[in-house]
Each structure stands twice: as C-alpha cells, then as structure tokens.
Amino acid sequence: MAQGKSLLAKRLTVFAQLTEEEQAYLDELEARPVHIKGGAEISYEGQSTQSVYIVQHGWTCEYKLLPDGGRQIIAFPVPGDCIGVRSVLLKASRHSFQAISDVTLSRIDAPRIIRLFNELPYLGMALLLATTRNEAMIVEHLISLGRRTAIERIAHFFLELHDRLLPVGLAGRTEFDCPINQYLLADALGLSAIHVNRMLRELREQGLMTFADHKVTFHDLARIEQLAGYFRSSDTPIILRDAVAKKI
Amino acid sequence: MAQGKSLLAKRLTVFAQLTEEEQAYLDELEARPVHIKGGAEISYEGQSTQSVYIVQHGWTCEYKLLPDGGRQIIAFPVPGDCIGVRSVLLKASRHSFQAISDVTLSRIDAPRIIRLFNELPYLGMALLLATTRNEAMIVEHLISLGRRTAIERIAHFFLELHDRLLPVGLAGRTEFDCPINQYLLADALGLSAIHVNRMLRELREQGLMTFADHKVTFHDLARIEQLAGYFRSSDTPIILRDAVAKKI
DNA sequence: CGGGAGCTTGATGGACCTCAATCCCTGTGG
DNA sequence: CCACAGGGATTGAGGTCCATCAAGCTCCCG
Numbered sequence: 001m002a003q004g005k006s007l008l009a010k011r012l013t014v015f016a017q018l019t020e021e022e023q024a025y026l027d028e029l030e031a032r033p034v035h036i037k038g039g040a041e042i043s044y045e046g047q048s049t050q051s052v053y054i055v056q057h058g059w060t061c062e063y064k065l066l067p068d069g070g071r072q073i074i075a076f077p078v079p080g081d082c083i084g085v086r087s088v089l090l091k092a093s094r095h096s097f098q099a100i101s102d103v104t105l106s107r108i109d110a111p112r113i114i115r116l117f118n119e120l121p122y123l124g125m126a127l128l129l130a131t132t133r134n135e136a137m138i139v140e141h142l143i144s145l146g147r148r149t150a151i152e153r154i155a156h157f158f159l160e161l162h163d164r165l166l167p168v169g170l171a172g173r174t175e176f177d178c179p180i181n182q183y184l185l186a187d188a189l190g191l192s193a194i195h196v197n198r199m200l201r202e203l204r205e206q207g208l209m210t211f212a213d214h215k216v217t218f219h220d221l222a223r224i225e226q227l228a229g230y231f232r233s234s235d236t237p238i239i240l241r242d243a244v245a246k247k248i
Numbered sequence: 249m250a251q252g253k254s255l256l257a258k259r260l261t262v263f264a265q266l267t268e269e270e271q272a273y274l275d276e277l278e279a280r281p282v283h284i285k286g287g288a289e290i291s292y293e294g295q296s297t298q299s300v301y302i303v304q305h306g307w308t309c310e311y312k313l314l315p316d317g318g319r320q321i322i323a324f325p326v327p328g329d330c331i332g333v334r335s336v337l338l339k340a341s342r343h344s345f346q347a348i349s350d351v352t353l354s355r356i357d358a359p360r361i362i363r364l365f366n367e368l369p370y371l372g373m374a375l376l377l378a379t380t381r382n383e384a385m386i387v388e389h390l391i392s393l394g395r396r397t398a399i400e401r402i403a404h405f406f407l408e409l410h411d412r413l414l415p416v417g418l419a420g421r422t423e424f425d426c427p428i429n430q431y432l433l434a435d436a437l438g439l440s441a442i443h444v445n446r447m448l449r450e451l452r453e454q455g456l457m458t459f460a461d462h463k464v465t466f467h468d469l470a471r472i473e474q475l476a477g478y479f480r481s482s483d484t485p486i487i488l489r490d491a492v493a494k495k496i
Numbered sequence: 497c498g499g500g501a502g503c504t505t506g507a508t509g510g511a512c513c514t515c516a517a518t519c520c521c522t523g524t525g526g
Numbered sequence: 527c528c529a530c531a532g533g534g535a536t537t538g539a540g541g542t543c544c545a546t547c548a549a550g551c552t553c554c555c556g
Contacts, residue, residue, distance in 0.1 A: 064391055067477040072394040074387055086380055086387075092481035093384035117488055121369035128376035132334055135383040136341035138390060139322055139334075143312055145393035146320040146438030150544070181502065190394030192545050197504060212503095229315040233340035240365055398512070429534065440513055445536060460535090497556100504551070513542075520535075526528090 006030045008054050008106075011080040016126040016240040025120060030054060030106040038179075042097035042105065043084065050110045053083040058103035059179050063187065064095050073188035075138060076100070076161075076180070080168060085131050088113055101179040125240060137164075145190045148229070151199045153189045155228035158209065158216055163232065175217040254278045256302050259328040264374040264488040273368060278302060278354040286427075290345035290353065291332065298358045301331040306351035307427050311435065312343050321436035323386060324348070324409075324428070328416060333379050336361055349427040373488060385412075393438045396477070399447045401437045403476035406457065406464050411480065423465040 006026040009018060018026070033056055036042060042053060042060060055077050062083065063073040074095060077083050086093050088110045117124035140160060144153045161178065165171035182200070186193040204210045208224040210217050218224060225231075254274040257266060266274070281304055284290060290301060290308060303325050310331065311321040322343060325331050334341050336358045365372035388408060392401045409426065413419035430448070434441040452458045456472040458465050466472060473479075 064387075066391070066395055070395045072391045074390060086384055089377060089380050090384050093387065095387075114488075117373060121373055125365060125369055125372050125376060128373060128380065129337060131380060131383070132337050132376065135379070135386065136334055136338050138383065138386055139312075139341065139343075142322060142386060142390045142393060143314070143320045145390060146436075147314055147318045183502080193502090194504085194546080195544055198544090201504085240362075431534080441534090442514080442536085443512055446512095449536085499556090500554090502551100502553085504549100506548085506550105508545105508547080510545080511543090514540085515538105517538085518536080520533105522531105522533090524529100524531085526530100 007056055007080045008082070012123075012126040012130060015129040016122060018123070018126070022120055022123045025116070025123065029108050029112070030056070032106070034105045034107050036099045036103045036105065038099055038101045038103070040099050042099055042103070043087075045094045045096045047094075050084065050088045052085055052088055052108045052110070052113050053097075053105040054108070055079050055081050055083065056104040056106060059100040060097055060103055061100055061184060061188075062095050062097050071187045072190070073184060075134065075141070076188070078165065078168070078170070081134070082127070082130065085113075085127065100184065122240060129240075141188075150189070150191050150195055151202055152228050153191070154185070154196065154199050155203065155208070155224050156230055157185070157189060158211070158218075159225060159228055159230045162216070162218070174219075174221065175215060177214060178211070178216050179214050255304055255328045256330070260371075260374040260378060263377045264370060266371070266374070270368055270371045273364070273371065277356050277360070278304070280354070282353045282355050284347045284351045284353065286347050286349045286351070288347050290347055290351070291335075293342045293344045295342075298332065298336050300333055300336055300356045300358070300361050301345075301353040302356070303327050303329050303331065304352040304354060307348040308345055308351055309348055309432060309436075310343050310345050319435045320438070321432060323382065323389070324436070326413065326416070326418070329382070330375070330378065333361075333375065348432065370488065377488075389436075398437070398439050398443055399450055400476050401439070402433070402444065402447050403451065403456070403472050404478055405433070405437060406459070406466075407473060407476055407478045410464070410466070422467075422469065423463060425462060426459070426464050427462050 006023070006029070008030065009023055009026045012018060012026075034053075038058075043051065045065070057079055060077045060083060061073050062075045062077060063071050065071050077097075083097050083105075087095065116127075137160070140156075144156055148156060158178075162171055162176060165176050170176060180188075182196050183193045185191075186196045189196070191199075200211055203224075207219050208227065209219055254271070254277070256278065257271055257274045260266065260274075282301075286306075291299065293313070305327055308325045308331060309321050310323045310325060311319050313319050325345075331345050331353075335343065364375075385408070388404075392404055396404060406426075410419055410424060413424050418424060428436075430444050431441045433439075434444045437444065439447075448459055451472075455467050456475065457467055
C-alpha cells in the first residue's frame with residue numbers, strides 16, 4: 001500500500017477512502033505487534049479484559065466450547081481480519097480465539113476502540129462495514145452446516161477459502177498453503193474428524209482436489225464448484241465518501 | 249417511546265443517544281409503510297433494485313435457496329429489525345425475504361441508506377451496531393446447526409426467540425405467539441419437517457414445552473434450558489456518545 | 497527409542513431423511 | 527349446507543449418512 005504500514009487500512013480502503021488522520025490513527029494502532037505461538041490461546045471466553053486484535057501474520061480460529069465438551073469453530077481469521085469486534089461491542093457474545101500457526105497480532109484495548117468510534121466515526125463505520133463482510137461469510141458457513149452434505153461442505157469450504165486468500169496474495173490459481181488440520185476442519189464443518197478424512201479421500205479419488213501436507217490443490221475447479229454448488233462472488237462493496245462525491 | 253414514532257429509533261436507543269436531527273430523519277424514513285400479505289415475497293435474490301426494509305409489524309424470514317431445491321432460513325426478522333442491510337452494502341451477499349404473517353414494512357431505497365451513512369455517520373454506526381447484534385444471533389444459529397442434536401436445536405431456538413420477544417413486549421413469561429410452522433422450523437434448523445414434528449412430540453411428552461396453534465408454551469424452563477445448553481444473556485451493549493461523555 | 501500429534505481404515509450403531517399414508521381444520525364455491 | 531381442495535400436523539417403515547469405538551499407521555522430535 002502507498003503511505004501507511006497498516007494492514008487493516010489496506011483492507012478498509014475497499015470500503016472507504018481514508019483521510020491522512022485516519023490512516024495515521026490506524027498506523028499507530030498497529031505499531032506494537034504481539035507474537036503468539038501456534039496452538040496457544042489468544043483470548044478466552046471468560047476473560048475480563050476485552051481487546052480487539054488485528055491479525056498481521058499467521059492463521060487463527062474463533063470458536064465456542066459447548067457444555068458437552070464439543071467445539072464449534074465459527075471462522076478462521078487470516079491476515080487483515082479483525083478479532084473480537086463483536087465481543088467488545090456486545091458483552092453477551094463472547095467466544096474464544098486460538099492461534100493455529102505462529103501468529104503476529106496488533107492489540108487494541110476496548111476503550112481505545114470505543115474512542116475510535118466517537119472520534120473518527122467514518123473509520124468506525126468502515127470497521128463495521130468490514131465486519132458486515134465477515135457476517136456474510138458466517139452466513140455462508142451457516143448454510144453449509146444446515147443444508148449441505150459432508151463432501152459438499154468440505155469442497156465449499158476450501159473454494160471459499162481460496163477466494164478469500166487470492167486477493168491478499170496468499171493463494172495461487174489452483175493451490176494454496178493451509179495450516180488447518182483435519183480436526184479443526186471437522187470442528188468447523190460440524191463433522192467428525194474421521195468422516196472428514198473419508199470425504200477428503202473421496203475428493204482425492206474423484207480427481208477433484210487434494211489436501212495434504214498443509215497444502216490444498218484443486219485438480220478440477222469446474223467440477224468441484226459444481227459439486228459444492230459454489231458460485232464465485234465478485235464482491236464489489238460500496239465505498240463511503242466516494243459514493244457521496246459522485247452525488248448518488 | 250418519547251418523541252418519535254420510529255420503531256428503529258427505539259431499537260437504536262440501546263446503542264446510542266440520538267440527536268433531534270437523527271430522530272427526525274428516522275421518523276421520516278419510516279413515514280410511508282408498505283403492507284405485504286402473509287406468504288408473499290418481500291424481495292428476491294436476483295432483484296435488481298435493492299432496498300432496506302424496517303419491520304414494523306408481523307414476522308418475516310430471510311433465506312437462501314440452494315441449487316438442489318432445498319432452502320436454508322437464516323433468520324426471522326421481527327418488528328424493529330432491519331432487512332437487507334447486508335445485501336445493500338455487499339453486492340455479493342443476496343438473499344430472499346418472505347413475509348410469514350401479514351407484514352407492515354418501511355422501505356428505504358439503497359441510495360438513501362448510503363446518504364444516511366455519509367450525512368449522519370453516528371446514525372450509520374448505530375445501524376451497523378444493530379447489525380452486529382444480528383450477527384451474534386446468526387453465530388448462535390450456526391453453533392446449533394454444527395454441534396447440537398435436533399431436539400437441542402429446537403429447544404434452543406425457542407428459548408432464544410423468547411428472549412428476543414420479551415423486551416419488545418411480544419412474549420409472556422412462559423409463553424408467546426409464534427406464526428412459524430413446522431416446515432419453516434425445519435428449514436431454519438437444517439432438519440426435515442417430519443423429524444421436527446417427532447422432536448416436538450418428544451418435548452411435549454417430556455413435559456418441557458408445547459408448540460401448537462401458533463403458540464409456544466414452556467412447561468419447565470429450568471429443565472429445557474438444561475437440555476438446550478442455554479444460558480440467558482443479559483445483553484448490555486456499549487452506548488456511543490454516552491461512553492465518550494463519561495470520559496472512558 | 498519412546499511418545500505424541502496427526503492421518504488412515506474397519507465395523508457397528510444411531511440420528512435423521514425419505515417415501516407414503518392418514519387426519520384435521522379452514523376456506524371456498526356450488 | 528355440503529363437497530372439495532389444500533395447508534399443516536402426525537405417524538410408520540425403511541434406508542442413508544455420519545458418529546462412535548477401536549486399532550494401526552507414519553512422521554517428527556526429544
């Protein structure tokens with residue numbers, strides 16, 4: 001990106017032209033990175049002090065533990081994504097976050113976020129707009145869990161992930177690195193790890209895709225998209241200020 | 249509510265103290281109501297002109313149709329809820345909306361929403377904050393689909409619905425009216441209508457709750473909450489402006 | 497060399513789906 | 527007033543998808 005070093009700014013530029021002041025604010029927010037080892041907790045459901053984190057490097061997951069010991073993974077925030085906005089704004093909505101690979105984060109304490117909303121409302125809106133896109137992803141995830149079979153879920157999951165990683169340069173045309181293991185995949189897709197394994201074999205044997213050694217490879221994009229019922233989305237969100245400038 | 253007639257304003261007051269100007273803007277937005285018959289479409293996935301609607305009266309559902317003819321219901325917007333914010337802000341995220349009962353809506357065309365974001369940013373933020381709460385509900389829904397059994401899903405669904413309707417005066421302490429039928433319930437919970445029916449019988453025979461004649465009655469709240477793994481949420485969201493006034 | 501994390505495969509059972517049929521209620525038109 | 531249609535609820539039988547239990551495999555690392 002041009003002037004700043006903020007990853008979030010880069011992300012938000014899709015939604016709004018940021019002023020110098022807003023840029024600077026974000027750059028400063030992301031100044032002090034935190035490093036976390038793969039497998040470690042980032043924040044836990046019961047935690048008293050809430051913060052928002054911006055993922056700078058590495059993979060994370062957001063999940064909820066159930067009374068029976070089960071776990072449901074809600075999303076896999078990757079670089080440029082925010083963690084915990086919902087938790088800070090809504091006291092009732094608390095989930096846990098874990099580092100999947102080694103991770104670098106920028107931490108923003110809750111009071112600071114609130115101040116941001118009050119002092120730079122456009123920036124706050126851009127932030128919330130970004131969370132709206134997260135929401136859209138969660139809705140797609142929900143549809144998978146509700147109405148798709150195991151093999152369709154898996155195929156759909158990887159196709160969507162691919163589309164998410166492509167624009168940030170973390171994926172090639174037909175393959176990408178992915179540190180998720182079969183247990184994480186199972187907890188995200190509402191399946192058992194054993195069944196995930198079987199369905200991955202099925203996908204492999206049908207010549208559709210392979211997932212091995214932390215690497216996803218698509219062998220036949222057309223057919224796998226067909227199987228998953230997946231439609232590539234050309235996501236052109238609205239742009240604040242630009243919209244008003246054009247007298248919409 | 250005190251001065252205005254806007255239902256949305258009432259809802260947003262939880263998040264932000266609105267100025268006179270913002271109040272007036274919302275009142276005017278909701279001035280011309282639209283009536284829709286139960287069962288009719290409100291807006292359809294492929295529709296070209298996008299609008300946001302505010303539910304004034306009656307029940308609606310948001311859903312997505314799948315290539316195989318199946319349907320997944322994402323949410324049931326009730327009075328005070330917004331419909332289609334996500335669709336307007338993100339072109340890629342389009343779903344269909346249907347009236348369940350006879351419904352009264354206020355329609356706001358997309359350009360107007362964009363203008364709102366630019367001219368009254370605090371109001372825009374309050375709106376997006378409200379959608380953040382929707383997101384939290386969708387996450388709970390996702391967890392149900394991923395990791396709860398059929399009977400747990402049903403119990404959890406009605407408990408959550410109850411908690412949503414209580415504060416707006418649409419529910420009593422142990423019962424409420426609910427125009428949803430077993431097919432809608434099935435499509436929301438990722439089940440077949442037949443299995444929903446069986447599980448409802450199970451709940452009835454165990455003396456936990458009954459759902460008949462568009463009416464839900466809880467017979468043993470403690471036991472059904474236990475079954476569903478449900479924890480009542482005291483949702484105290486942050487308040488904009490107030491927070492800054494208190495020098496947080 | 498032992499141990500653990502992650503992957504793989506087989507066997508069995510259960511949760512839930514599908515197909516099929518019946519029943520009730522309400523609205524509608526002759 | 528009755529016939530009829532249609533939406534919704536209900537129940538049974540059979541089959542499928544996926545979970546669970548159990549075991550063995552391959553790495554990697556100390």
